[in-house]
Amino acid sequence: MNDATPPLRLGDLTPEAVDALLLDTTPWLSCDECFDRMDTHVEALLGDSEHHDPAMDRHLLGCAACREEAQSLEALLRARD
Numbered sequence: 001m002n003d004a005t006p007p008l009r010l011g012d013l014t015p016e017a018v019d020a021l022l023l024d025t026t027p028w029l030s031c032d033e034c035f036d037r038m039d040t041h042v043e044a045l046l047g048d049s050e051h052h053d054p055a056m057d058r059h060l061l062g063c064a065a066c067r068e069e070a071q072s073l074e075a076l077l078r079a080r081d
């Protein structure tokens with residue numbers, strides 16, 4: 001059982017897509033990795049609405065705990081400004 005595994009078929013991957021995946025070691029973060037990157041990610045989001053971190057986006061979509069953490073961090077940072 002691994003509900004977090006995305007429906008990714010190897011046949012869909014172009015060489016460019018494979019390169020993009022390999023850039024970040026793996027796009028599928030653990031919660032620890034997600035927490036490590038969360039400050040940077042949320043600050044980047046606040047500074048640039050076009051900012052995307054595919055690995056973070058994917059994890060936050062699938063992980064309610066981290067998504068809530070990111071949302072409260074975002075609220076905190078917005079309130080600080």
Ligand SMILES: [Zn+2]
Nearest residue numbers: 031034063066
């Ligand atoms: Zn998580």
